[in-house]
Amino acid sequence: MLVRTTPERTSVDIELIRAHTPGTRHAVHLNAAGASLPPEPVLAAVVAHLTLESEIGGYEAADAVADKIADSYAALAELVGADPGEIAFAESATRAWDQAFYAIPFKPGDRILTTSSEYASNALAYVQAARRHGTVTEVIPDGPDGAIDLAALAAALARGGVRLVALNHMPTHDGLVNPAAEVGALARAHGALFLLDACQSVGQLPIDVRALGVDLLSATGRKFLRGPRGTGFLYARAEVLPLLDPAVVDLAxxxxxGPDEFTFRPDARRFESWERSVAGQLGLGTAARYALDLGLDAIAARVQGLAARLREALGDVPGVTVHDRGTHKSGIVTFGHATRTAAEIVTGLAGRGVVARVSEQTFRYDAGARPPARVRASVHYYNTEDEIDTAVAALRALLG
Known part of the structure; x- marks a missing residue:
C-alpha cells in the first residue's frame, strides 16, 4: 500500500515510497519541475522491455506486450479523466503540444489568447502561425495575484474571433497555479478551443479534463509524473478530433x-507516429499507475505542504526573497538573494548535497519586465520535512 488511510486523513507511505526511490539516498533532490526521480517500478518496466527486445527483437517484443501497451493508454486516460481513445503517446510535452497546435485549421485574422508567462517554445509556434496563416496573438495580462486575469480574458473573448485560448497550467518560474477551470468555462462559452499546457501539473495535481473544460492537453513524463525522459502524451477531446488536421501523417x-486519398484514425492516435520507444511508453504507463495507486489528492496535499514549509523557512533567511505568486501555489518554489547569483547558490547547494536548478525565464511578452535568474527548488512527495530543513540549513551555511 502506497497510501495510509485513517478516519482523519489520507497520507502517503513515505518510507515505502523512498524505498522505491534510490535517488533519495544520495542527495536532497529538489528538481521535480525539471526531471523528478523515477520510482523503481518505472525503471523495472523500461529495463524489462529493453531486455526483452535484446532477446527476441523489437517487433516481436512489442507484439508480446500488446496488452501492456493498451493499458498505458488506459492508465493515462484514467489519470486525466479521459477515455483511452482520447490519448496519444508523444516523445515530450512539447511535441504533444505542437501536434495539437499545428492541427488547428487557423484562418487569417484568427485570434490566439495566451498569457505573459507563456513558455518560449509555445510562443515560437504563435509567431510561425502568424507567418503562415495571418493569426494574431494577444497577451492577457496578469491579475493582482499573478495568475491570468479572468476579467480581461472574458473581455477579450467577448470581442469575438478567438480561435484558441492557450494556457500554461503552472508557469515554470513563479510557483502559481492558473485557474484552468475558469478559463475553460470562458473559452467554451465563447466557442474557442482551449489548449492546456499541463507539463508541470500532471502528476502533481488531480486533473479532470471534463471538469476543466479542456479540448486539448499536453503533458510530459519526466517531471512530476516520475516517468522516463523522452515520453509525454496528448489528450484530445473526442468531439474536437474531426476539426483537427494533424500536421504530420504516417501509417500509424x-x-x-486510394492513390490520392487517405482517412485519419478515428481516435487521438492520429497524432502518433508508428515508430516510438515502446520501453518508454510502458514506463510512462507504469508511472501513471504508480501515481493513481498513490492517489492524486494525497500527492497534491503532500507537495503543497512541503512547498509551504520551504517557502516559510526561506522567508526567515537573511537576504533571501521568495518570488512565488498566485492565490493557489504549486510545488515549484523560486527565490533569489540580495547579493549572490542564482548560479552561485545552485552550485554551492550541490556541493552540500542539495539539488536545485537555476530558473531563467528566457522569454516574456513584456520583455522589459523579464526577471533575473532565480533559484528553483521544486519539491515532490518523496521529499521529507527533514530534507526541507536540511536544504535551508545548507543555504544558510552557504550564505554565511
Whole structure:
C-alpha cells in the first residue's frame, strides 16, 4: 500500500515510497519541475522491455506486450479523466503540444489568447502561425495575484474571433497555479478551443479534463509524473478530433484509401507516429499507475505542504526573497538573494548535497519586465520535512 488511510486523513507511505526511490539516498533532490526521480517500478518496466527486445527483437517484443501497451493508454486516460481513445503517446510535452497546435485549421485574422508567462517554445509556434496563416496573438495580462486575469480574458473573448485560448497550467518560474477551470468555462462559452499546457501539473495535481473544460492537453513524463525522459502524451477531446488536421501523417495515423486519398484514425492516435520507444511508453504507463495507486489528492496535499514549509523557512533567511505568486501555489518554489547569483547558490547547494536548478525565464511578452535568474527548488512527495530543513540549513551555511 502506497497510501495510509485513517478516519482523519489520507497520507502517503513515505518510507515505502523512498524505498522505491534510490535517488533519495544520495542527495536532497529538489528538481521535480525539471526531471523528478523515477520510482523503481518505472525503471523495472523500461529495463524489462529493453531486455526483452535484446532477446527476441523489437517487433516481436512489442507484439508480446500488446496488452501492456493498451493499458498505458488506459492508465493515462484514467489519470486525466479521459477515455483511452482520447490519448496519444508523444516523445515530450512539447511535441504533444505542437501536434495539437499545428492541427488547428487557423484562418487569417484568427485570434490566439495566451498569457505573459507563456513558455518560449509555445510562443515560437504563435509567431510561425502568424507567418503562415495571418493569426494574431494577444497577451492577457496578469491579475493582482499573478495568475491570468479572468476579467480581461472574458473581455477579450467577448470581442469575438478567438480561435484558441492557450494556457500554461503552472508557469515554470513563479510557483502559481492558473485557474484552468475558469478559463475553460470562458473559452467554451465563447466557442474557442482551449489548449492546456499541463507539463508541470500532471502528476502533481488531480486533473479532470471534463471538469476543466479542456479540448486539448499536453503533458510530459519526466517531471512530476516520475516517468522516463523522452515520453509525454496528448489528450484530445473526442468531439474536437474531426476539426483537427494533424500536421504530420504516417501509417500509424491514417490509412491510404486510394492513390490520392487517405482517412485519419478515428481516435487521438492520429497524432502518433508508428515508430516510438515502446520501453518508454510502458514506463510512462507504469508511472501513471504508480501515481493513481498513490492517489492524486494525497500527492497534491503532500507537495503543497512541503512547498509551504520551504517557502516559510526561506522567508526567515537573511537576504533571501521568495518570488512565488498566485492565490493557489504549486510545488515549484523560486527565490533569489540580495547579493549572490542564482548560479552561485545552485552550485554551492550541490556541493552540500542539495539539488536545485537555476530558473531563467528566457522569454516574456513584456520583455522589459523579464526577471533575473532565480533559484528553483521544486519539491515532490518523496521529499521529507527533514530534507526541507536540511536544504535551508545548507543555504544558510552557504550564505554565511
Amino acid at each position: 495515423a491514417a490509412d491510404l484509401t
